[in-house]
Amino acid sequence: MKGKLVAFAILASLCSLSCASCVGKIGPGGDDTAGDDDDGPPLDPNLTVQLVPAAGQSGTQVVNFAVPLPRGMTSAPAVRVAHGGNDLDSYRRGLGAYDDGSLRAIQIQVQLEISGPTSLELAIGATGGGDRAAVDVATTLVAADGTQGPKVWVLLPPAWMAGSGAFGRIVPQAEIAGTPLDAWGGVCDYDRWDTDAFIAQQASRDVWLFDRATAMYRGYAITGDAAPLASAYREAAIYRAGVTGRGSATRISIPTAADDLKYHYTQGMALHWLLTGDDRFRDAAEDVAVRTHDLWTDPGYAGGADFWTERHAGFALHAYEWAAMVSDDQAATFRGWADAAVATYLDMQATWPSSWTDRDARCFAHSADAHGEGYGYNGCSPWMSAILADALEVHATRVGGTRAGEIRAALVRLGRIVARDGRDGDGKPYYWLGLGRAGEVDEYEEHWGESAYLVAMAWHHGGRSDAALRTAADELVTGLRTRGEAGQLRSFNWQCRSAVQAPAYLK
Secondary structure, X not given: OHHHHXXXXXXXXXXXXXXXXXXXXXXXXXXXXXXXXXXXXXXXOEEEEEEEEOOOOOEEEEEEEEEEOOOOOOOOOOEEEEEOOEEOOEEEEEEEEOOOOOEEEEEEEEEEEEOOOEEEEEXXXXXXXXXXXXXXXXXXXXXXXXXXXXXXXXXXXXXXXXXHOOOOOOOOHHHHOOOOOOOHHHOOOOOOOXXXXXXXXXXXXXXXXXXXXXXXHHHHXXXXXXXXXXXXXXXHHHHHHOOEOOHHHOEOOOOOOOOOHHHOOOHHHHHHHHHHOOHHHHHHHHHHHHHHHHHOOOOOOOOOOOOOOHHHHHHHHHHHHHHHHHOOOOHHHHHHHHHHHHHHHXXXXXXXXXXXXXXXXXXXXXXXXXXXXXXXXXXEOHHHHHHHHHXXXXXXXXXXXXXXXXXXXXXXXXXXXXXXXXXXXXXXXXXXXXXXXOOEEOOOOOOHHHHHHHHHHHHHHOOOXXXXXXXXXXXXXXXXXXXXXXXXXXXXXXXXXXXXXXXXXXX
């Protein structure tokens, strides 16, 4: 498989070049009305996608894929598909909708003779060619469950994926290559920590942590490379294949983790649906969100040893928000759960503990006992806070308005305390940030990026003018670039999941 991925990577670089004229809109692409984000000019609706047949696949093939769209681009699944200058008959379906009624993605199916790498030209919003009937997505896959990928891989240009907003606030790696912001590439080795590495260890639940499908899909969107695409596609399918039951009867098959919230993920499956239109992943995301709520019925923290971590809070919010994005019949329920969780988290940051009177620099503090740590004092986890911050940004993007402003003010306060109190004397991020005292030194070099991400968000949402925040963010990025490492698979997972968005906040 690795030889095949090398060929994919070459084609991915061609894909990036083929859309050099695309204007990337670097932003979350959601429903934000708070005026915080400068989305820039809209995407050029014309793009070229690369097709690469899987090993052993040739002849006439039905190619299935979907193109994620930024908010407001189109409310109708109109797209012209051409190959070699000739319009093709196609099946087209809209996937999901933003609050303004515009589509989140368009699913496309075409049939063509394919014997090697080739390309398709797309024009979103245009018409051309005839209609064709849909086929079951499972028939376009090497194995019906998707765990071996599709018969024909489809690679989208990084500029398009960044501009769509589907993957968060990202910037194509090619745009920052060789600059001080080019730090995550040295840690996020998608070839080294690919699906082969995952499968070799999947009997251990630790390697499932942090939603690898999301980390890999973001890596694909940032780089345009086929290695993370292949891993994302296959591992989203591996995760879904282990989901059984419906609604509250839903269970995941990760070893010994059926009742452990931090292994319940909807984002990777939602992204998979937005890139494929495979409804099995939408349905599974809905079910996992219901199960998540059953496991996290009370998002609040009662103090002391009452169990609460930023990781659990963040993954619960992600579960609700991403299931709501793709749901066809339960979005209102999921959004209600998300709204309630966010209200609780914001109140917690503002009020706990009462002894912490600094109003401008606050994390989501709790006792180390609640975190399962024996430090014996109050504080927070900067690296786990990255997951919660990521989820809060998704929520703010959806709701907009006053609530979005409140969330982003909370993110500024979080970044301020991390920049000021969250590093040791050498500038290295603490593993555990103590309130009003030194925190716990991290013996490894595996958490630079998450703190850099939090401080970058604070600098951006605070008006991009706070010199102290910018300096701290740059120092943390430099630390990641010069000292950062991923010594194990789960370390790759957490470092390459949320924090890879930091360059877009600083660029």
